[in-house]
Amino acid sequence: MAVVSDVIISLGVLATFYGLLALGMNIKYGFTGLLDFGHVGFYLVGAYTAALLVIEPDAGGPDTVYVVGLDLPWIVAVLVATVLAGVVGVFVALPTLRLREDYLAITVLGIAAIFQRIVQAESWLVNGPDALRGYTPPLIDLFxxxxxxxxxxxxxxxxxxxxxxxxxxxxxxxxxxxxxxxxxxxxxxxxxxxxxxxxxxxxxxxxxxxxxxxxxxxxxxxxxxxxxxxxxxxxxxxxxxxxxxxxxxxxxxxxxxxSSGFDAVDYLTTFALGAAYMGALAPMFFLETFQLWVPLTGLAFAVVIGVTVYLYSNWQRFAARPFGYGLFTGLWFGFIWYIPLQILSDVAAANWPSVASSIFGNVVWVLSLSGDVPEIGYPRFKLFLFGTLLLVALYLSELTIDSPFGRVLRAIRNDERVVNSLGKDPFMYKIMSMAIGSALAGLAGALAAMHFQVLVFTMFAPRVTFIALLMLFLGGVGNNRAMVVGAFLFWAFQTATTQLSGFVAPGLRENIQAFRFVVMGVLFLLLLYYRPQGLMGERAAAEAGSE
Amino acid sequence: MIALGAIGLAMVYSIAEVPNFAHGDLLMMGAYTALLINTPGAVPLLDNLAEGAQEPTTAGLAVLFVLGTGATLGMFYALGGGEALRGSWWPVDAPDAVAVVVHLLAAAVVGVVSSLGATSFLAAMVFSGVVLAALAPIQERYVFRKFRQRDVSLAMMLVVSLAVAFVLRFGVQTIFGGTTRSYEIQSTVEVFGAEIKVAIVKFIDVYVSSSGVLVQITDPAEDVMLFNNLWSWPVFAVVLLASLAVGYAGYRYRLGTRAILGPYLLGTILALATFFAGALVLGASVSAPESALVDSRVRLSVLRLFIILLAIGMMGALHAALRATKLGKAMRATSDNRDLAQVRGINVDQVTMGVWVIAGLYAGIGGTALGFLFGALTITLGFFLLLPMFAAVILGGITIYGALLGSYVVGLSMEVGLFATGLDATYRVPMAFVVLILVLIAKPEGLTG
Known part of the structure; x- marks a missing residue:
């Protein structure tokens, strides 16, 4: 029996706090036009602040050293982490905001690097180059x-x-x-x-x-x-x-x-495409020799991608609704993985009870059925908690953006001089935008601390900023809801590739994991070139403007 | 050391208008490319063609030859297509056939060097330089030019280059895996029959005392005094004055002319030459004084000295290329004003490609040197170099000559800052940034404006 709803749940958890991170980035870049390459710095501040607030005071053990442990409840820690990250954001913004955009990006990147180095070098602060651990997430005893x-x-x-x-x-x-x-x-x-x-x-x-x-x-x-x-x-x-x-x-x-307007042909085509993408991976599952499956999988993918592009440019149905086709191809792909693939071996073995329990377990996603007794485990609770926070943050961001304040931010992005001539000081607004965006990153950091339960300085590499940017451009620049979509898409890709690398010989796993970043980078470049506004684009200006 | 990378970055930034975040990773790629020559046995795929870590088979050598030759031709091709292969970028007019033959010969030489010189330091440098010089323009051709044609904003270009950096970095990681690699460094090199230990540091001590200035070079491994010279104050003053005078004379001689050797450069070179010549002739040998006003010790190995000389040589070569060749002139023009250059009939696309060739060449050589200096290669090697490089370039006001100055300021400030504040060596990179931020706040247009 293979119940993979747990995989989806952990995907969801990651996507929620990365969604928050992307939301912060969106406030900065999407709405105000501040390219903050140091976004990860505030994420770091949030994570370590939250961890230090909830951890018990240092008992003087030799393996873990940190400056202070306050043993406070999580809710305080999360709030303080959020606020502190926002305040740090203001202090970072004060000297740097007057710079040109490329200088700004590099300077804040440098500041984020400095934060990371401080964590790494100062061993008295948060255990230096070693991991900070020893705190527990909230309410975990109940689950x-x-x-x-x-x-x-x-x-x-x-x-x-x-x-x-x-x-x-x-x-x-x-x-x-x-x-x-x-x-x-x-x-x-x-x-x-x-x-x-x-x-x-x-x-x-x-x-x-x-x-x-x-x-x-x-x-x-x-x-x-x-x-x-x-x-x-x-x-x-x-x-x-x-x-x-x-x-x-x-x-x-x-x-x-x-899918309005879809008929049987459309459904069948998208299903065939989804199945083809899944089928292109087949050599990886079944062939052991690495010299054999690498070219075969590559070839299969080239063929399927070629067919997709060909259909897109030459077939009326596809070209008219690329979004619907893309969505459904992806959904079919996910669906094939979620149900049929999990029961494949059991069906082949005619082990029907196991087939039934697999399907049941995957459908009833609210419960974890991998144990003896159906139960709600901690990951599901975490998803619920994080999801609620994300929705609240999303709602508040939407309110902010639709308010007069948000309109000024968008005006700054479009043309700063206009704002100036209307008697508003863009500098103050930019500072506030940095504060809000950084606070969201801090919140994401606090949740990350809660999720990982271990913090190491390498987790806060500039790569995180890149991922946040990728989510931003994937979803849609200047579209808060799209951040969630972007985060989910990114983690869906990550989860899918992680699942795949499970089929690869352990020695090659590292290479595959690196390779997926290559794929991601290439996709990102294509996206930036062909659809710089993101998959969903900015929410229709008329909709936002009419309010 | 930063300078080699910073030059490329500055050229790309000012001429191609790409604030290239991928440049650090280009250096990293250069360092990894050199592995192909240095330790072919450690390179995936190529290890099938090698018997030991440093013993490629004939087939492996053939592969290296083909790669070296191909990359060289690719590099020339990138300079300006088929035209360039026929010598369009040369400073002098030459018949097509001559140029083609010369290019082919050069390619063959590089190929031979890469295969026969395998595992040596120099061959690795040459090989990695040409490979990168052939690869870097590809980025420009297929990524950055496309985006430039779309007229994207500078911020967008940053994001694009960040994505390219990702592709490069993880591309290398895909091939090499995440483990740390290192070069096999020969510790001795035979030059004209004499063995020179390249990796061992020499101490250069400078004492300033009441009796004069004393310089001693010792080899701590064998405890041998290699050089020992004292200049009493009058002699020191004479030498100093003489060099200043000669330098000024050189400056006056060239004043008002614009050539490869401009007034400042000629003056400086002459002054330095006089200084060293005078110092060698007039010195006297004594033992180290008991009490000195200032004494300092510099640790330098032959390898490091070589790299420093190489860097200076390459800067000189770049300077000559910028001043003497048509392409260099076009580059300077494009850097000043891209649109105006285009109006004046300069093929800016071609020029930009040339810039990337040079940036790649320097990144390859610089990366290899870096790998030899650090001893260990990691994937993030480039990224941590990128930050000081950017600091240097911005300090220099995004000009090529400014970048040189900026590199030295940043490099010095990193070391001095660490020394002065007594911080951990982990703070070396942040130190560069503190300098950068301070300068940006005080003088946002850079040191040289």
Whole structure:
């Protein structure tokens, strides 16, 4: 049995705090036009601050030395780390912001390098070149939780309720878009589903007010989930299945929106393309000799990519909807990996119970089924926690950007002199932009500290800035939501290649891991050349401007 | 040492208008390319063609020959396509056939040197230089020129070069893996029958005392005094004055003319030559004084001395090329004003390619030298050099000659700063940046403006 939902969960966790990092970068570069190559410096400040605040005081052991351990709760640590990173951002910005853009980039890169060197060299500060460890993430003692216990019930109530509310909101949004397109309530799939998942309250509250309806539905779901989970382990499991299936349904509803206008030919083509990309990897799985599979895989990929490019430039259907085609090819690729590939060997061996449990485990992503008992493990809780923080940060950034303040930032990016002539001092706004962006990086750093539980100075190499930039350009410059997409895409690529390198002889693994950065760099160059505004581009100016 | 890299970076920055973050990785690539010559046995793929770490088979040598020859021709080709192969970049007009033959001969010589001279330091340098000189223009041709044609902003160019840096760095890592490599350094070299230990440091002691200036060079390994000279103050003053006078005379002689040897350069060279000549002739041999006002000791090995001389020689060559060749003139013009140069009929694309050739050549040679100096090669080697290089270039105000000055300022400040503050050697790179930031805040246009 191969349950890979855990892989997706860890992907999600990484993507959430890198999404925050990219969000900070977006505030700086995407909206204000400050190219901050030293973004990683604030990430570092946040991570080490948070770690030092929660770690217990140094007991004087020989292996770990650090300056101070305050043993504070995580919530304080995260807040302080965020604020401190913002303050550091201001101090870095004060001397450097007056420089030309290329000088600015190099100077802040230098400052980030200095931060890294300080951590490395000053062994009294945070254990020098060795790792800083010995602190535990919040609430980890409670996990994993199962049904039939108060903790399990509480977790299921909170997490289940929140997921329910979020999904219901997404569903309501889809429904609203359908209304705009001219359908009535309760007619479409989305509408009917909405009626079910709001437990009928949508008629009481009114369809227009789907945001409030989502909250109510979430509250009801929280109560139901809590009670069921408290009652028995089976109730816990059953409710998790319901929640998981609901999220899948919402995902399908949204997918049908993106695939509007798709017919069987389109679905088949994208499926064939996705399968072809997966098939191109086959030599890697089955051939042992490295001299054999490297050229074969390369050749297969060249062929598939060639076919894709050919279709894009010569086939009307593809050329008309490149976005939909790309999305679905990627989805099919992921889907083939997520379900069929995991059951392949069991099907071949006709081991049907194992096939069933694999599918079940992958579908019910809310629970971890890799152990003996279905449970909610710490990674899932972390995803929930980080995801919530990311959404909050995203919401606040959107508010900031849509406010008059945000409009000034965009004006600075477009033309500083205009801002000046309108009587606003661009310098102050830039400083504030740096503060906000750096604070977000600090928050990301604090979460990273929580996630990795070990901090080494090499984790804060300039490479991180590059990754943040890549996410920025991947998603869309000046588009906050796209940062999340960019982060997920990046980590999906990373996870996929990590999975792949598992099939390679250990001696070559390092080379493969380096090679994926080469691929990433080349893709980045292509992206910069052909689509410098990013996959999603900046959110339509009309939409932002009309508010 | 920074200077060799900084020159290339400054040229690319000022002429090609690319603030090239990939330059450090170019140096790193140069250092790794030299491995092909120095220790072919340690290079993946090539190790199939080698018997030991430093014993390539005939097939391996053939591969090296082909690579060396091909890279040399590629380098000439990059200077200006087929035209360049027929000698269009030469300072003198020569018949096509002569130029082609000369180029082919040069390529063959490089190939022979790379294969027959395998494992030697010089051959590695030459090989890595030409390979990089052939590779660097490819970046320009397929990446940077494309983006320049799109008129992207400088910030975007930075991002692009960062991506290129990633491709280069991890490309090398893909081939070589993440482990640290090192050169096999011969510790002795036979020159005219005499063995010279190249890797062993010599001490150069300078004492300034009431009786005069004393310079001693000792070989600590064998405890032999190699050079011992004292100049009493009057003699020292005479030598100093004489050199200043000769230098000034040289300056006056050339004043107002623009040539390879301009007034400043000629003056300086003459002054230095007089100084050393006078010093050698007039010195007297004594033992070290008991009390000295100032004494300092410089540790220098033959290898280091050679690298320093090489760097000076290469700077001289670049200077000559910039002043004497048509291409050099075009480069200077493009650096001053790209659009104007284009209007005046200069093929700026071609010039830019030439710049990348030189940048690659210098990066290859510089990278190899660096690898020999450090002894160990790591993937991040280039990146940590990049920061001081950028500091040097910006300090110099993004001009080629400014970059030279900037390199020395940065290099000195790194060492002096470390010494003065008593910090760990880890802070060497940050030190360069502190200088850079201070200068940028005080004088944002750089030292030479």
């Amino acid at each position: 994993p939780v199962t049904g039939g216990s108060p903790v399990g019930a509480a977790v299921m109530a909170v997490a289940g309720g929140a997921i329910w509310a979020g999904s219901t909101w997404a569903l309501g949004r889809a429904m609203e878009l359908e209304f705009d397109a001219g359908t009535g309530p309760g007619v479409t799939v989305a509408g009917r589903l909405h009626a079910v998942v709001t437990f009928g309250t949508d008629r009481l509250i009114g369809f227009e007010n789907y945001r409030g309806g989502a909250l109510v539905a979430g509250a009801i779901a929280a109560v139901v989930g809590g009670v069921l989970s408290f009652a028995a382990q089976d109730g816990f499991l059953a409710w998790a299945v319901v929640v998981s299936v609901f999220t899948w349904l919402v995902a399908f509803v949204w997918l049908t929106r993106y």
